[in-house]
Amino acid sequence: MNELNKKYLLQMEVLTPLHVGAGAEKDWVQGSDFVVDDNKVKVLNIKKVAEILGVNELSALLLNKNSKGLVEKLKPNLDKCIDTVFECNYMGTNDIKTCIKNGLSNQPIIPGSSLKGAIRSIFVDYLIDDFSRKNKRYNESDLFGKASVGDEFMRFIKISDAEFETTNLVNTKIFNLRSTTEGGWKHGGNNTTSKFNMSGFNTLYEVIEPYEKSIMSLSIADVAFKNYADTTAQFSSKKTNLINNNVSFIFSIINAHTKKYLEKEKTFFTKYATDKTDKIIENIEYLVKLLPENGEYCILKMAAGSGFHNITGDWQFDDYSIDSIDGQRRNRGKIHGKESAKSRKVAIQNDNQFSLMGFVKLRPISELEIQHAEDIRLQHQKEIENELKVQAELIAEQKRIEIKKQEELQQKQYLYKELISGATNSLQKGDFDAAISSVEKAEINCPDEVSHFELKRQIEKAISILKQKNDALQAKQAIEQSRIASNKVPLSERIAKNDKFGTIFGNVKTWMKLNEVETLQEVDVESLITKLTELYSKMKPNEQKSWSDFKKWSELSKVIGEKDTKMIFDKLK
Numbered sequence: 001m002n003e004l005n006k007k008y009l010l011q012m013e014v015l016t017p018l019h020v021g022a023g024a025e026k027d028w029v030q031g032s033d034f035v036v037d038d039n040k041v042k043v044l045n046i047k048k049v050a051e052i053l054g055v056n057e058l059s060a061l062l063l064n065k066n067s068k069g070l071v072e073k074l075k076p077n078l079d080k081c082i083d084t085v086f087e088c089n090y091m092g093t094n095d096i097k098t099c100i101k102n103g104l105s106n107q108p109i110i111p112g113s114s115l116k117g118a119i120r121s122i123f124v125d126y127l128i129d130d131f132s133r134k135n136k137r138y139n140e141s142d143l144f145g146k147a148s149v150g151d152e153f154m155r156f157i158k159i160s161d162a163e164f165e166t167t168n169l170v171n172t173k174i175f176n177l178r179s180t181t182e183g184g185w186k187h188g189g190n191n192t193t194s195k196f197n198m199s200g201f202n203t204l205y206e207v208i209e210p211y212e213k214s215i216m217s218l219s220i221a222d223v224a225f226k227n228y229a230d231t232t233a234q235f236s237s238k239k240t241n242l243i244n245n246n247v248s249f250i251f252s253i254i255n256a257h258t259k260k261y262l263e264k265e266k267t268f269f270t271k272y273a274t275d276k277t278d279k280i281i282e283n284i285e286y287l288v289k290l291l292p293e294n295g296e297y298c299i300l301k302m303a304a305g306s307g308f309h310n311i312t313g314d315w316q317f318d319d320y321s322i323d324s325i326d327g328q329r330r331n332r333g334k335i336h337g338k339e340s341a342k343s344r345k346v347a348i349q350n351d352n353q354f355s356l357m358g359f360v361k362l363r364p365i366s367e368l369e370i371q372h373a374e375d376i377r378l379q380h381q382k383e384i385e386n387e388l389k390v391q392a393e394l395i396a397e398q399k400r401i402e403i404k405k406q407e408e409l410q411q412k413q414y415l416y417k418e419l420i421s422g423a424t425n426s427l428q429k430g431d432f433d434a435a436i437s438s439v440e441k442a443e444i445n446c447p448d449e450v451s452h453f454e455l456k457r458q459i460e461k462a463i464s465i466l467k468q469k470n471d472a473l474q475a476k477q478a479i480e481q482s483r484i485a486s487n488k489v490p491l492s493e494r495i496a497k498n499d500k501f502g503t504i505f506g507n508v509k510t511w512m513k514l515n516e517v518e519t520l521q522e523v524d525v526e527s528l529i530t531k532l533t534e535l536y537s538k539m540k541p542n543e544q545k546s547w548s549d550f551k552k553w554s555e556l557s558k559v560i561g562e563k564d565t566k567m568i569f570d571k572l573k
Contacts, residue, residue: 005158005219008247008364011373012110012162012214015287015359017170017207017347019304020100020114027095028206031065035078036090041169043084044070052077088169091199097304099167099206108167108208110303110360112159112216118302119250120144120154122257127238153239156221162214170207170347171198172357175269175277177342180322183272186343196275198348205304207347207357215370218247247364248295254362255291258299262288265344265356268320279354280346287359297363304345304357416446420455427459432466435459487514492527499535501547504528505556512559520560529568536572548573 028034034043050058053073061070074081099108127143145151173196174186184192187200225243242250266284269277291299322340347357365373423438436459442452487494487510494511498504508528512518520528536544546552550569557565 005221005223006247007217007219009367009370010216010218010362011365011369012115012216013361013363014164014208014210014212015290015299015361016210016283016355017205017349017357018110018302018360019097019205019207019357020110021304022098022100026098028098029065029095030090030093031067031070032062034096035067035071037071037078039087039089041086041088041090041096042078042082043086045081045083048081049074052081086169088204089171090169090204091171092202094203096169096204096206099208102161102163105163108164108206110162110164110208110214110216112161114303115162115216115300116154116157116159118300119157119159119254122254122300123154123242125257126242126253156225156243158219158221160217162216164208164212164214166209166212167206168209169204170209170349172203172205172345172347173198174201175280175344175346177272177322177325180324181272183269183274183277185275194274198351205347205357209349213373215365215373220247246295251295251298251362254298254300255295258301259288259291261301262291264320276354279352280356283353283355290361297361299359299361301356302358302360412446413449416442416449416451419445420451423452423455423459427455427462430462430466432459432463483510484514487511490527491520491524492531495528495531498531501532501535501552502555504531504535505559508556509559520564525560525564525568529571532568532572 028043030036033046034041036042046058049070053061057073061073071078100111101107102109124138124143128138144153147155176184176186176192178184178192178194182194184194185196186192187197191201220243222243225240242253262284266281266288269280269284287299320340322342325342345357347355349355419438419442423435423442426432426435426438435455439452439456439459442449443456491508491511495504495507498507512520517524536547539547550566553565553569556568
């Protein structure tokens with residue numbers, strides 16, 4: 001090769017849930033970064049939440065990590081404040097471990113440094129000599145050199161980041177050895193039981209799911225390596241093989257290491273079998289079957305859940321069994337006096353898939369395949385953009401319809417107020433027909449408003465009062481008409497049934513008024529004299545004496561005049 005580097009384009013395919021953490025400070029906290037609603041984990045956009053609730057109310061809710069309160073406060077605007085929704089049965093109260101993401105695109109990434117670190121651990125097993133292997137120890141600088149002197153071996157291998165499109169959430173549990181002979185599931189503290197339970201001492205991870213793929217690159221600086229290779233006596237031939245051979249050579253080393261690791265893990269779970277370990281063994285067997293006979297691709301374990309053995313290069317033990325547990329030092333498992341691992345982090349998908357985390361498949365990919373993958377990605381992106389465009393148009397149309405409805409409602413409300421005002425004025429003027437007409441129009445225009453109900457009641461009350469007044473007036477008029485009719489007779493007939501002077505005087509007054517008579521006719525005077533004489537003759541002497549005083553005849557005198565009254569008085573005497 002004439003180039004300074006041998007560069008290989010690789011496709012990374014996720015085989016089991018993969019997580020590279022963004023750091024504890026970026027973990028999602030329930031009631032602050034996400035809420036649980038409708039059996040879904042909904043990641044909040046705090047800026048949008050603040051716009052709806054206001055900073056003060058939001059601060060109080062976030063301070064208390066009040067997830068339910070936040071959901072109640074945001075409804076029905078909750079979906080407007082969501083960045084991501086995960087279909088996940090969230091359990092417990094733990095934070096959710098988030099993936100590291102590209103700062104510009106916010107897409108999940110697997111940093112090249114993480115992948116390089118996983119490969120470096122495998123190189124330990126390849127580079128270590130028989131003496132170190134036998135004595136279970138090695139010198140880091142002897143294997144890889146020192147960055148301070150410029151001979152650090154891994155600097156000749158460069159690996160790019162791998163960026164993915166989507167993530168999901170996965171629940172994890174700790175499989176833990178209860179003793180040197182028994183396995184179980186950890187449910188918190190010292191509570192490890194043989195029975196599996198999904199909740200209790202579980203952790204949710206944001207992961208890149210199986211079958212997700214990404215394109216990345218691996219570069220080997222073979223020319224630069226030659227400049228110092230001759231000066232590194234120890235392991236130089238092995239390092240030279242790693243650098244000078246095709247990438248398939250590295251893949252073969254990785255596959256050999258992964259196969260040994262999986263076989264030992266299978267033996268481990270078989271020996272310490274308990275509830276659900278058969279599911280883990282199924283997943284291990286599936287991964288073993290994927291391992292190729294040659295180096296056409298490799299299967300590598302990395303990132304979260306790598307475990308003690310994988311991180312340390314997996315060169316110390318031929319067996320992962322333990323023969324003792326050090327209760328004084330973090331309950332650490334031991335074998336032959338050396339620290340070993342007695343627990344495993346297991347990912348549970350769909351409540352029935354149990355797998356060890358972090359297995360990926362790396363394979364070389366051609367420019368044609370990359371172009372094809374890029375075409376698919378662009379097509380997918382175009383479909384998403386078209387879908388987003390349709391959604392945007394739909395939202396815009398809905399907004400237009402909403403604005404139109406709002407305008408129509410405002411017009412109706414304005415007309416409603418005008419009709420109510422007109423009805424009120426008509427009511428005050430006593431024009432009930434106009435008031436009723438305006439109220440009915442207002443009710444038809446805005447049936448959900450309430451002002452017309454009270455106004456209608458007032459109109460009905462006013463009409464009722466007016467009817468009562470009219471009924472009373474009609475009754476009064478009927479009485480008056482009856483009274484008038486009773487006086488449309490000769491005076492003799494009007495006073496015929498009376499038996500007292502005072503009553504007769506009053507009847508004469510009423511009769512004259514209703515008959516519009518100002519002066520009594522002679523016949524009327526005679527009738528009056530006759531009636532009064534009749535009554536006077538029937539009076540007792542004392543009563544007759546009383547009426548012999550002309551002053552008592554003043555009421556009659558006011559009606560027919562003093563002259564006629566005196567004449568009647570004299571005749572009576």
